[in-house]
Amino acid sequence: MRTFSTIKELLAMLSREQKLITEIFEKRKMLSYKYDYALEVVDYNADKIQALLEYSVIRENGPFLELDDQYLHFFEQILEVNEEINVSYIQENLESIRQNIIYYLKENNENRKYSYLRAIKSSLRKTGVIAIRNVVDLKRNIDNTFKNEPNYKVKKVKLEHLDVKRSDISVLVDMTEKLVSDEEEQTFFKVAIDEELQQVILRLKLQLNECRHNLIEIQHQIIEFLNQLKYQSGLVEKIRQLKYLKDQFELKSKTNIIKVLQADNALTFEPKPTYPLKLSIEQLQNDSQLLTIVRKVASRMRSGVRIKQQLAENSLEEYLEADTQEVVQVNLEEVKNSFLAGSNNLFDFLQSYDFGAPLSFEECLTVYCQLISQFDLQFDLTEQYQTRQEIEYLLIYPKAT
Missing domain, CATH: 1.20.58 (Methane Monooxygenase Hydroxylase; Chain G, domain 1)
Structure with missing residues (x-):
């Protein structure tokens, strides 16, 4: 375990990795901050995480990462978010x-x-x-x-x-x-x-x-x-006791629930009131328009006519037509092994490699970038560049074993 020799060195480390430290602190109660998440935060630079581990700013707990207790306690005390009461x-x-x-x-x-x-x-x-x-x-x-x-x-x-x-x-x-x-x-x-x-x-x-x-x-x-x-x-x-007695069909015999409910005048036990609209006979006799409306309402209530729902058409042929799309997938592991077995540079090798299906120049360029990002440790990255179709690329060869 390494230790900080100066305050300047400590503050520089905390400032440089403040994004990762902040995220781990915010998720301190989840206890499930994986190492892979930290790699993504530091742009897949494992050396930064290793430096924090060596200086005991963070520590590994299986596949998870967490702040060391002294830094966690310090941040909680300063930010006043500590839940521990220590008299x-x-x-x-x-x-x-x-x-x-x-x-x-x-x-x-x-x-x-x-x-x-x-x-x-x-x-x-x-x-x-x-x-x-x-x-x-x-x-x-x-x-x-x-x-x-x-x-x-x-x-x-x-x-x-x-x-x-x-x-x-x-x-x-x-x-x-x-x-x-x-x-x-x-x-x-x-x-x-x-x-x-x-x-x-x-x-x-x-x-x-x-x-x-x-x-x-x-x-x-x-x-x-x-x-x-x-x-x-x-x-x-x-x-719970009432539920048990109800399940045993003994609620009425062993309790006075009927008496209690009868004595309770809560509004929820009252029947729902109805307010019928009663028209006077005199108004019906003198107002012909009102009588017509009442007759229409009465005829609808007695008709029993139900609104029929429209059915969809039976023709579903257009939904049963086969519609397929072929997607070309490249096995990067297999391409990497073939490249390591040869001596040509990576870009020229991809131009002549048989993928089983023709790839465009842009697709070959994508495979080129994917291979570098995943298997860079197995390649020899030179400092020489070449240009093709206005694209400048690095000359990469298989690493000598």
């Missing part, structure tokens, strides 16, 4: 802050004290960002689980697990709040306080307060989702 990051940052505070208070050299102070500020910034991101990921995972998980039991377990994650994040938020509120490290925050540190702590407190409010909302959402699951599971179970 250990906050715990590690809190521990780092406590250790650097101890080093700061025991250090006499001003330069080294300042380096410890910078590390503390950096850890405080990261703590707020990680806390916010974990809360956002938690909310997104809860919504996705409730809406997209088809298995009821798995959905319930996932929501309960996410509730545990919510509780862990809430505990760490309280621990961070306690740390920066001068309750644990009063000496440090009195001695080392400066304007930048004050701004960092103020921003961190605002982020923690936002996290706390969102966690309360997430807790209510989880409770609501679990209650909905409980209600839905109970409803499904009742439907």
Whole structure:
């Protein structure tokens, strides 16, 4: 395995193969990105894929390719599309802050004290960002689980697990709040306080307060989702029991379904209303045109006349006529073997080769290009060119074995 020696080399590699890396990242959840797909993206240059494999940017998993874990995690974190909730990051940052505070208070050299102070500020910034991101990921995972998980039991377990994650994040938020509120490290925050540190702590407190409010909302959402699951599971179970009793012809004898349906006045059980149009006798007697219309409608209803559908003609001779088309197919493997057995250049060889059917100049030129694209490693590609019919072509000979 090779490693990058400079940042410039790393960025150059990622920039050069950004199209392939982007496509693999976008399809990271499909777990079926084949090597052949990658070859097509890099214009069939296998060396580019091999370079990414050697530098461990991507890795092979049988016939498939996938991003290495460290690059995948980096892209997900930067683009904020990570679905994994890892509360250990906050715990590690809190521990780092406590250790650097101890080093700061025991250090006499001003330069080294300042380096410890910078590390503390950096850890405080990261703590707020990680806390916010974990809360956002938690909310997104809860919504996705409730809406997209088809298995009821798995959905319930996932929501309960996410509730545990919510509780862990809430505990760490309280621990961070306690740390920066001068309750644990009063000496440090009195001695080392400066304007930048004050701004960092103020921003961190605002982020923690936002996290706390969102966690309360997430807790209510989880409770609501679990209650909905409980209600839905109970409803499904009742439907299954009713279906079983119906199949056993015991629904009426073992349940009070008739009584329940009779007591239910839902609109769906009401008969469909009809609104007949009743004409007055006086109107029929005085309006001759109306009477004529009624008689026409009545005659149509009593006639029983059905509209006959027109049938297609029986003559289908034109559809039964044979219409064939001959297509000439060239066996490239056989042509390649015949060419390797001779010594002539490829273009002249194709002009005199017996394909079993006459080929035009353009068709021979197509076969010439197909052979080069598929069997170039077995040919000797020279740097000499010739021209025929205003087409310049490369002189290619069989590779010496």
